[in-house]
Structure formats: structure tokens, C-alpha cells
Amino acid sequence: MVMTSGFFRLLSDLPKPVWRYPISYISYGAWAIQGSYKNDLLGLEFGPLLPGNPKLTGEYVITHMLGIELSHSKWWDLAALFLLLLGYRILFFVVLKFKERASPLYRKLAAKRTIQQLEKRPSFRKMPSVTTSRRHQPLHSLSSQEGLDSPLHT
Template sequence: MPTDGGTMEKKGSQAGFINQCLVLTRRSFVNMYRDLGYYWLRLAIYIALCLCVGTIYHNIGSSFGSIQARGSMLMFVAAFLTFMAIGGFPSFVEDMKIFTRERLNGHYGVGAFVVGNTFSSMPYLFMISVIPGAMAYYLTGLQKGHDHFVYFVVMLFACMLLVESLMMIVASIVPDFLMGIITGAGIQGVMMLNGGFFRLPNDLPKPFWRYPMYYIAFHKYANQGFYKNEFEGLTFPNPTGGSISGEEILKSTWQVEMGYSKWVDVGILLGMVVLYRLMFLGIIKTVEKVKPILRSLMASTSNQSTHVEDPYSTPLH
């Protein structure tokens, strides 16, 4: 182990990118495992919430009234379960402080930090998606079939990964704990309103809310993916007689875009995850370049102000 800062900086600068990513991934994984508040407390809360969801919507059946119940349950999963990912914000802030200190010492680069943080969190997020997700899915009695449950878990995992990526961006811009949580909650609240549940897509005001906010909000793709996964292939009794197919419900009731597969919605969310991580990397890089410029400008301004001679003062002899 190196004994001085200079040796550590030299070794850090000589380490390869892959080696840096592996070391940071392993260290971050261990830190997440030891910190009860990082994922373990969230897992317990998710289990409790999904038990509540599963018992409230227990065996909703296939009546006409279950259409609204299924949509509400899936919206809760897509919106409020993923919303709780902001609980990891305090840990993000601490990670950013450690990263800033070690980055100044030249131990590793920004890219290695982003990669390490991303891969170390994936096992925990997947665990949170599978265990509580299974409780909510099977207690509610959603569409049978392992392929439908697998899609449910994958979509939930993608949403949680995306929200964590969003909160990392917030942490890089707003490092204050309270202000960061408020900012992240506000951003997600606006996205929820444009997700296509509280206000159907065709009813959204077209300036700004429909274009572009509806397509920026990740809840749009989460809701539509969950709806396609659940309603496609099902039939429900029609109160006026006969039956109504799940595809008709998707088009008329939920106004889902049926021109592409439900897996495209997952792909869009994963693409947004990559975009958010790249934005996080770009923000850190920009801050690193802008900070020295601002400091030099402030220093030069301070020096100029100290050298300005007071016209009302007279020299002492």
C-alpha cells in the first residue's frame, strides 16, 4: 500500500481503464452491501409496499371493472415504486464527495467512476425488482405466464436504473442533500403527470406538455410497456354484451401506441439510462474545466481590486 499521496497519484495514473472499473465496481459493491440505508432499507420498504399492493388488488379477476384496477396497479408500480429510488440520493452525495477528492489526486477518471457505480448497483436493483415485484405480480393475479412476469421484472429494473441515473445527474448539479431530494422529486412529479395515466395522451395540451414533455417522460414508456404486457391476449366481458379484447382496451381506453412491440419500450428506457449516464459524465467533465477558469477570474479580479489606489488617501512621510 502506498504511504504518500504522490505515490498513490502515480499508481492511479498508471492503472488501466478496465482495472480502474473493476476496482471501483468491487469497492462500490462492498460499500453498498455494508450500508443498510443504501439498498437494504429500500428493499424492506419495497416488500412492505408490494405486500400492500398485492393485498389491495388481490385476485382482481377478469371482470370489466378489473380493467381500471389493472391500469391503476401498473401505474403505481411504474410511478411510485420507482419514485422511491430517490432514497439513494444521500449515498450518491457521499459518493460524489469521495470521487471529487480522489479525482483531484488523479486516482482514476470520470468514465471509470461512472462505469463502476453503474455495474455495482445493478445486482441490488435487480434483487429489488424480483422479490417485491413477484409479490405484487402474483398476489394481484396479473396475466399468467413466466414470459409476462419476466417482462414485468425487466421493465421495473429498467425504471429503477433510470431513476438512479437521473438522481446522479441531480447530485452532480445540486450537491445539497435536501435541495437535491426536492429537485429530484419535482422532476419525477412532472414526468408522472405526463405519463399518460392522470391525463390521457390525446387530452394533454399539445404545446409543451404533449410535445415534447410526453415523449421525454420515462413514465410514458413504462406505462405503455406494462399495459401491453398485461392486456395483450386477454379478453374482458363487455357490459353492453359480448366481449372486448385487450388490444381494443389498449387503443381506446389507455390510448397506447400499438405500432411497436412492448420490448421497444424497454429498449427506449435502457437507451435513456445510457443517455443520462453520459449526461452525468459530461456535467462532471464540464465542471472540472469551468471551475479553474472561474477561480482564475475571481483571483485576477481580487488582485486588481487590491491594487487599485484610493484617490482620497495621501501617502504618509
């Protein structure tokens, strides 16, 4: 957004098809910088660049040096800035609500996909449980394992 606002490059220097027309109009930075230039420079006079030349007006600096059109006032820039910020806030709220409602569906689909992928692996297939090791035998009391008689285990 800052790149297309006219802060680093003038708007007239940006390529028109993509960066200047759609992107610079939705950039709140472009409206803010244009409005602040109009607020600060309109009505001022500057000394000439070369001695003997006429003084530079703020209007000349804005239109010729900064490439900003004076077709609308600084108040329109301020109104556009507030509308864009309000629009971005509403858009962010809508995206959060959509994510909140779509998240369980996405997780359900992701879980089904993961289970399907795990079932294809041979290491995760269900094998018949054959217990050949002593580790998986049913547990007995210690007294019966040592051959001792226990009054609880008679």
C-alpha cells in the same frame, strides 16, 4: 417526467406542441408505462361495462381507454427505455466532466469580480497606516515597560 408519461394524465389529453411531442418522447416513464400496459393487457378479455355489451379486449382498453398506440411492440418500449437511461447516464457524465473543467475558470472570474467590487468600497480602500494608538506601537519587554533593569535588556 412523470407528468408527461401518461401516469397522471393520458398522453392524448396533453397539449401537443410542447408536452406531448418533445417531452413525452424523452421521458423514460412514458416508455416504461406504455410497455408495462402492453405487457399486462394484451391478450386479456374483460367483462363488459354494461350488461349485455360485448367483452372488452386488452387491445381495446389500451387503444381507446388509455390512448396508447399499438404501432410498436413492448420490446421497442423496453429498448427505448434502456437507450434513454443509458443516454441520460452519458449526458450526466459529460455534464460532470464539463463542470469539473469549468469550475476553476468560473472561480477565477468570480474572485476577480469580487476583488473589483471590494476595491470600490471606501472601507476596503488602502489607507496610509498612521498609528496613533498605543495598541499598535512596537512591543517592548515587560521589564523595560515597568522601568526595571533586566540583564537581558541592557
